[in-house]
Amino acid sequence: MSTSDNLSPIIVQELSPSDPSVRTDSPTSSLGVFAQSKALTLGVELELQLVNTHDYDLTPYAEDMLLLMSKIDLPGSVVPEMTSGMIEISTDVCNTWNEALDQLSQIRDALVKCADKLNIAVVGGGTHPFQQWHQRRIYDKPRFHELSALYGYLTKQFTIFGQHVHVGCPDADSALYTLHCMSRYIPHFIALAASSPYVQGHDTAFDSARLNSVFAFPLSGRAPCILTWTEFEAYFDKMTRTGVVKSMKDFYWDIRPKPEYGTIEVRVFDTPLTVDRAAALAGYVQCLAAWFQAERPFTPTEDDYLVYSYNRFQACRFGIDAVYVDPPTGEHLPLREHMLATMAQLAPYAEKCGATQALAMLKSEVEDNRNDARWLRERQGQERLLGEVIRQAAQRFRGQKL
Template sequence: MSLEAFQHSEPLTLGVELELQLVNTHDYDLAPYAEDMLRLMLKTPLPGSVVPEMTTGMIEVSTGVCHSSSEVLGQLTQIRDALVKSADKLNIAVVGGGTHPFQQWHERRIYDKPRFQELSQLYGYLSKQFTIFGQHVHVGCPSADEALVMLHRMSRYIPHFIALSASSPYVQAHDTAFDSARLNSVFAFPLSGRAPCVLTWEQFGQYFDKMTRTGVVKSMKDFYWDIRPKPEFGTIEIRVFDTPLTIERAAALAGFVQSLAAWFLAEQPFTPAEDDYLVYTYNRFQACRFGMDAVYVDPASGEHMPLREHIVRTIDHIARHATGLGASGALHMLRGEATAGQNDARWLRGRMQDEQLLAEVSRQAALRFRGGT
């Protein structure tokens, strides 16, 4: 199979996907209600889509094409409200967060869809362990070559995205000591991590042809990279975000991505190079492990600094682009939380410290998703 053509998209448009937890309202464990939720959601006309995910206790929602973070929030609000209404009818709840805090992977069931069954056969128990929950953000690019350059520029900010969205400190009833433990599960898959540093679509096509000839890759879906091009949409797709606990945070993160992309397109601030990736895995680990307390190594200068300081510095630098996109409020929210060293992982640990019961933490997270706290 040859690489498909990179489709036209309007530059800086956004699309957001959220993978969400379905939990019962008895003990707040994951509940296998995806099929019932899909059936009920079909009755409500909505932007974007609602589709199944790997296992039956999860569901994925997506917006349509949006032009601003406020439009993202508007569409996610419609989808969220319909999800909550449908969940109430089933006596279940919908929850954000990158992991369910105490579900047992061996109890999960693979959703009955050919691709999911195929992946289950290939990856074995990893497929059920893939009951994790992420946010993906698509941003429109002017051309295929500019998409690849944007992808590699955006890679410098992967730690920022991880720390700002981190919401997966608990796995199977244990505090992992990571703010984002979810990404450790993603890293277990082959063809995860970073994309190859090629800067033209012709070079990328050559790489893709080599990979397909090995038989390891059949389509772009086989790449689990942190950021990957999506030629069918004319976008790049950033995949490292944990699903936030609120749709407001999800929309704000999309506004941050859009503002960065606007800066890249307007000012061409630096040329990506392979050397950018010398500290990539270290920075990624730091953000997963320590969140807002991570150390960030600037790939250009080698300077070490607190990640939260670099987040604030970056937001201030791109503020004028955010203003032009109507994203100033979104970035103001993220800047305030970075300055305070706060993220959803901290919120979850705070609730656990107060309640001493993970089921109660999940119950409060469900209220937070529906706008209750």
């Protein structure tokens, strides 16, 4: 989840309520209207680790990094996160995964230069392998202090790092349809992005241990199976009347609608070790959305969610080696097979979206049985020192081939 809940200022500007492109004809509730956005546009957010260059533990340099980054003219934005050893970067609205990659690369290069000035390093990955949560400092921002007061120790334990992908939807009902179709592919996203096998210095036996921390929060998990915006507004109003929810950012669902941007937001990815992989994953989301919106291949129902938690657990635990239960048929098959079959199905949409190379990159890694969790374990097997693994991960984030 993204506690700062920021996209770039450009996105906010383009979709502000005063913009003539924003729908004003839908019924209003406390949720507000669903803004219009260009279908299949992308926005990418990455939560990143700041580590020292002595033992490669997390270091509380977010404020210094933000000060240095504010002096550089870049696309997107850089903002603080819950604790001071973290920052979040985001792109502007992008049309293709290559455009997202270009923006992420520009921001990455600036981050690296600023980190060098401070004698620290920037790293991807869903968890820091050996940081101790009780040593973390809450970043000095009112919302973070409010969350800390509410959630106690969970707030510092939430020093974990995810990638969020926004994809544009032509209208509110299409957004909900796309969201529930996308839910069948949550195990794909988890397994492809998994990069958090280590927690508190130990191998968890999970490829993505990060998501276990997310599940501790109330209102996490799946969105309710509602397919019209009118019904969703009624649901939201009921939730706000309970006093539990004040805005959409209080829902920590795996995928959630973002009406102010005219998007849905996929939130289950671990932060990859490279911006190339982050952009490719965004391309995969875009291709799936293109298929759903063009062909309407499924009719989502509540029964789709009977195996949702099981599939999600399998992907977190075993990554690409997971078992996948097909929601409509109940068939059990290797997740790897389901991913490869889906990528073949998406080939024409990848071509239309300019994402053929992105899918080829991900397909190759599935065929080779590789993800970032495997890379981290292999490095630890060779080095026997997690600090050295993080040093190499920092080099990899810079774009060096290892």
